[in-house]
Amino acid sequence: MTHISVNVDGTTYEDEVEPRLLLIHYLRDRLGLTGTPIGCDTSNCGACTVELDGESVKSCSVLAVQADGSEVTTVQGLAQDGEWTGLQKAFHEQHGLQCGYCTPGMIMAARDLLRENPHPSSDDVRQALEGNLCRCTGYQNIVRAVLAASGQEVPA
Amino acid sequence: MTDQMAGPEVGRSRARKEDAHLITGQTNWTDNIQVSGLLHLAILRSPMAHARLDRVDVSAALDRPGVIAAFTGRDLADGMGSMPCVWPVTEDIVMPDHPAVAVDEVRYAGDPIAVVVARDRYTAADALEAIEVDYTPLPPVLDLEDALAEGAPLVHSDKGTNRCYVWPLATGESFDAVRERADLVLKRRYIQQRLIPNAMEPRAVVVTPLAASGEYTLYSSTQVPHIARVLLAMVTGIPEQKLRVIAPDVGGGFGSKLQVYGEEALALAVARKLGRPVKWTESRSENYQATHHGRGQIQDIEIAATRDGKLLGLKVDLLADMGAYLMIITPGTPLLGAFMYPGIYKMDAYDFTCTGVFTTRTPTDAYRGAGRPEATFAIERIMDDLAVELGLDPIELRRRNWIRHEEFPYTSVAGLTYDSGNYEAATEKALALFGYDKLRAEQADRNERGDTVRLGIGVSTYTEMCGLAPSRVLRDLRYAAGGWEAATIRMLPTGKVEVVTGTSPHGQGHATCWSQIAADALGVPFEDVEVVHGDTRAVPQGMDTYGSRSLVVGGIAVHHAAEKVVAKARKVAAHLLEASENDLEFTNGVFSVKGSPEARKTIQEVAFETFSSHDLPDGMEPTINAEHLVDPENFSYPHGTHLCAVEVDTETGQTRIRSYVCVDDVGKVVNPMIVEGQVHGGLAQGIAQALYEEAVYDDEGNLLSGTMADYLVPSAADLPDFVTDRTETPSTLNPLGVKGVGEAGTIASTPAVVNAVVDALRPLGVADVRMPCTPQRVWEAIEEAAR
Ligand code: FES
Ligand code: FES
Numbered sequence: 001m002t003h004i005s006v007n008v009d010g011t012t013y014e015d016e017v018e019p020r021l022l023l024i025h026y027l028r029d030r031l032g033l034t035g036t037p038i039g040c041d042t043s044n045c046g047a048c049t050v051e052l053d054g055e056s057v058k059s060c061s062v063l064a065v066q067a068d069g070s071e072v073t074t075v076q077g078l079a080q081d082g083e084w085t086g087l088q089k090a091f092h093e094q095h096g097l098q099c100g101y102c103t104p105g106m107i108m109a110a111r112d113l114l115r116e117n118p119h120p121s122s123d124d125v126r127q128a129l130e131g132n133l134c135r136c137t138g139y140q141n142i143v144r145a146v147l148a149a150s151g152q153e154v155p156a
Numbered sequence: 157m158t159d160q161m162a163g164p165e166v167g168r169s170r171a172r173k174e175d176a177h178l179i180t181g182q183t184n185w186t187d188n189i190q191v192s193g194l195l196h197l198a199i200l201r202s203p204m205a206h207a208r209l210d211r212v213d214v215s216a217a218l219d220r221p222g223v224i225a226a227f228t229g230r231d232l233a234d235g236m237g238s239m240p241c242v243w244p245v246t247e248d249i250v251m252p253d254h255p256a257v258a259v260d261e262v263r264y265a266g267d268p269i270a271v272v273v274a275r276d277r278y279t280a281a282d283a284l285e286a287i288e289v290d291y292t293p294l295p296p297v298l299d300l301e302d303a304l305a306e307g308a309p310l311v312h313s314d315k316g317t318n319r320c321y322v323w324p325l326a327t328g329e330s331f332d333a334v335r336e337r338a339d340l341v342l343k344r345r346y347i348q349q350r351l352i353p354n355a356m357e358p359r360a361v362v363v364t365p366l367a368a369s370g371e372y373t374l375y376s377s378t379q380v381p382h383i384a385r386v387l388l389a390m391v392t393g394i395p396e397q398k399l400r401v402i403a404p405d406v407g408g409g410f411g412s413k414l415q416v417y418g419e420e421a422l423a424l425a426v427a428r429k430l431g432r433p434v435k436w437t438e439s440r441s442e443n444y445q446a447t448h449h450g451r452g453q454i455q456d457i458e459i460a461a462t463r464d465g466k467l468l469g470l471k472v473d474l475l476a477d478m479g480a481y482l483m484i485i486t487p488g489t490p491l492l493g494a495f496m497y498p499g500i501y502k503m504d505a506y507d508f509t510c511t512g513v514f515t516t517r518t519p520t521d522a523y524r525g526a527g528r529p530e531a532t533f534a535i536e537r538i539m540d541d542l543a544v545e546l547g548l549d550p551i552e553l554r555r556r557n558w559i560r561h562e563e564f565p566y567t568s569v570a571g572l573t574y575d576s577g578n579y580e581a582a583t584e585k586a587l588a589l590f591g592y593d594k595l596r597a598e599q600a601d602r603n604e605r606g607d608t609v610r611l612g613i614g615v616s617t618y619t620e621m622c623g624l625a626p627s628r629v630l631r632d633l634r635y636a637a638g639g640w641e642a643a644t645i646r647m648l649p650t651g652k653v654e655v656v657t658g659t660s661p662h663g664q665g666h667a668t669c670w671s672q673i674a675a676d677a678l679g680v681p682f683e684d685v686e687v688v689h690g691d692t693r694a695v696p697q698g699m700d701t702y703g704s705r706s707l708v709v710g711g712i713a714v715h716h717a718a719e720k721v722v723a724k725a726r727k728v729a730a731h732l733l734e735a736s737e738n739d740l741e742f743t744n745g746v747f748s749v750k751g752s753p754e755a756r757k758t759i760q761e762v763a764f765e766t767f768s769s770h771d772l773p774d775g776m777e778p779t780i781n782a783e784h785l786v787d788p789e790n791f792s793y794p795h796g797t798h799l800c801a802v803e804v805d806t807e808t809g810q811t812r813i814r815s816y817v818c819v820d821d822v823g824k825v826v827n828p829m830i831v832e833g834q835v836h837g838g839l840a841q842g843i844a845q846a847l848y849e850e851a852v853y854d855d856e857g858n859l860l861s862g863t864m865a866d867y868l869v870p871s872a873a874d875l876p877d878f879v880t881d882r883t884e885t886p887s888t889l890n891p892l893g894v895k896g897v898g899e900a901g902t903i904a905s906t907p908a909v910v911n912a913v914v915d916a917l918r919p920l921g922v923a924d925v926r927m928p929c930t931p932q933r934v935w936e937a938i939e940e941a942a943r
Contacts, residue, residue, distance in 0.1 A: 129872045
């Protein structure tokens with residue numbers, strides 16, 4: 001067992017964890033922060049994407065011990081005082097989700113993109129989200145949502 | 157209370173009610189459920205396609221710290237029936253026993269062998285390694301044609317054959333007769349590769365038992381809580397009234413969760429044995445092996461036509477891969493396509509035979525479209541080949557044969573009556589959006605120049621069968637259940653509304669659409685409506701969600717239930733206003749007396765009056781709740797035209813979709829934004845079959861495409877922007893004129909894309925490319941043509 005101290009969505013947690021415990025399981029099973037789902041076991045789907053010290057990572061490919069001393073942001077930490085972020089609003093308004101399973105990961109990955117490239121083209125968005133799979137939307141409305149959140153005109 | 161509505165809700169693009177909790181992570185996936193004392197299940201699965209189990213010993217696993225129990229198939233067999241198949245398509249169908257956990261023999265890689273129960277999921281997974289199994293390998297059965305040969309190894313040796321059934325259909329003239337008078341008979345073989353449905357949420361099951369009363373609550377990531385409840389009660393012997401099934405948030409299904417799975421049954425059995433709550437969550441690799449697959453057919457198809465391009469008849473011979481066991485509708489899945497091969501075309505003869513074949517592979521069952529994509533693929537591919545033979549433009553050949561707008565209702569050669577349609581309008585609109593002539597010119601130019609990047613244009617005009625299904629039709633097809641759907645509307649004392657629906661969504665936006673329908677019929681604000689679904693206790697009756705049935709059957713039930721509420725409210729309002737019912741007008745939720753508009757009651761005020769019940773008409777029951785069950789009279793038939801342009805690099809075999817245009821006619825549209833979203837998702841899946849996806853097995857029957865790293869689910873970077881549009885030809889068979897949309901995109905897109913790929917390569921002598929049209933396959937097809 002290893003001691004870790006992690007700040008998740010603004011709250012600091014001190015825990016003893018097995019060295020092999022994945023961050024995603026730490027978040028979901030230990031902290032009960034189930035807003036971030038798991039879609040695969042090969043780090044291909046991106047459903048589990050969170051931010052680790054401001055960088056988006058697939059939390060199924062990070063060990064909980066690697067997050068020691070770090071700040072983690074999950075989709076549950078985005079809305080402040082019930083006020084959604086621009087990306088959350090855009091996903092809603094552009095119908096960028098259907099079953100919603102991929103959505104937390106999509107939103108977290110899109111945040112990363114917009115930080116690096118505040119005015120992406122539609123191709124930029126598609127490239128940036130390559131590691132996040134969605135089976136429901138066909139991606140078009142996800143792309144629209146990200147463009148809309150970046151303040152760009154969305155093609156009808 | 158508002159008595160003014162902003163205009164009709166139906167037809168309006170509404171952002172969805174269900175989004176709020178999904179985009180903030182307040183989700184309720186089955187795997188999120190935590191209860192005290194929860195134990196975790198892990199399942200040992202067969203590493204071999206086919207083997208006898210000589211010994212399964214779980215004792216070493218039991219010795220591991222944290223392990224609570226472990227069970228073999230034999231341990232669990234007590235008190236458990238065979239997993240059900242409810243569609244015995246013929247009288248003499250072969251129905252093998254299907255234990256939830258294998259007892260004597262494993263029949264596909266992934267077949268469950270034993271179950272470990274532990275305090276946490278890591279311990280459970282680790283303990284699987286300690287289970288000892290002695291196998292005697294048996295020969296795998298992989299090839300559909302070999303499986304039927306004399307002396308082939310048997311998947312189920314007690315059955316003496318790998319032939320599950322033979323299901324024939326012959327309608328119209330005999331095909332042999334039209335063959336005689338045809339100028340041309342074209343014969344083709346198409347392969348429908350196996351696909352892995354890949355709902356993003358893996359399956360998960362939680363069972364909480366209540367030992368004292370013998371009651372069980374089963375949470376499952378399922379499309380069919382009601383069907384699962386009936387069948388799991390039968391399999392486990394748990395009395396149905398003591399089994400509550402809840403489908404919480406469900407992360408996609410596409411048919412793969414239209415199922416009653418062994419894992420649901422074994423979780424119930426383990427919870428019953430231990431008296432403790434248990435959870436099982438599938439990993440993606442398990443999902444690839446153990447969640448049913450889709451498609452899997454060899455299609456031999458013949459088409460007969462005259463020289464001027466008039467179709468005379470069609471003959472279809474299918475071999476359909478059942479996999480190792482029959483899941484709930486495995487045998488019937490190909491038959492959902494049986495009636496659809498003639499598509500939108502007029503012809504005189506139709507001859508269809510499907511042979512179901514057992515193999516030692518994961519069972520197949522419904523996957524988005526279920527039978528109809530396969531049918532549409534075959535007819536639309538062969539229409540293109542026929543156009544080439546006849547020297548006709550593929551659009552022109554279709555025009556010469558399709559049912560014209562004024563000919564509806566039209567009974568197809570396969571015996572289905574299409575209620576309404578306008579193929580001309582949809583096609584004209586699609587061609588204009590696509591810029592067909594310009595693209596053809598560019599194609600000719602590239603061909604002339606011998607460009608290494610060729611342009612190909614593919615079309616698919618389709619119809620599909622939605623609204624499953626009229627119960628009498630299901631009886632005729634030997635499907636065990638009905639096709640009705642239930643809805644209840646409860647007007648609450650405060651005037652708010654609960655819509656209780658028997659459909660069970662997994663991303664389709666029922667809460668929003670059903671609110672729109674109820675708001676219109678009741679004249680209440682959209683925001684005042686709440687939709688309840690997916691819990692057999694809160695929703696006692698239902699037939700759930702699959703086959704694009706929800707709106708056309710379930711949505712119509714909501715509409716009729718609302719009408720019943722209004723009818724009763726009218727009686728109460730008349731009583732309160734001391735007027736005759738006939739003198740009442742009902743607009744925007746307000747009853748008013750004709751001629752004296754100040755005498756009025758809103759339906760929400762009436763709801764309160766029926767709650768207090770102080771002053772109701774004599775003999776009237778309190779409250780204004782109403783239930784309606786609807787059994788559709790007929791299917792509905794959406795249709796459309798899809799056009800795809802691809803660029804194929806003849807040096808690398810790489811295909812790029814240059815543009816994709818579709819015009820779908822799904823009848824009246826309740827929420828255009830949701831319809832568009834459904835079309836997009838369907839296109840992605842259909843294109844994926846055409847270009848990317850295939851469940852690949854090696855010669856031993858191992859699933860080579862066993863993880864997401866080996867099975868190409870397309871990402872945003874693999875797909876183009878789609879141009880989607882629509883025409884609206886209302887259904888004549890329901891009061892809303894709706895037809896259903898969930899599968900249209902998938903059904904139409906696969907042939908459009910493959911037609912485009914083949915069209916690009918025809919000048920190089922390529923006549924067909926087998927799906928998925930990967931760079932490798934395309935390149936090989938080009939090489940072969942050059943030889
Ligand atoms: S669960 Fe982490 S990438 Fe799929
Ligand atoms: S919305 Fe269902 S997986 Fe993306």
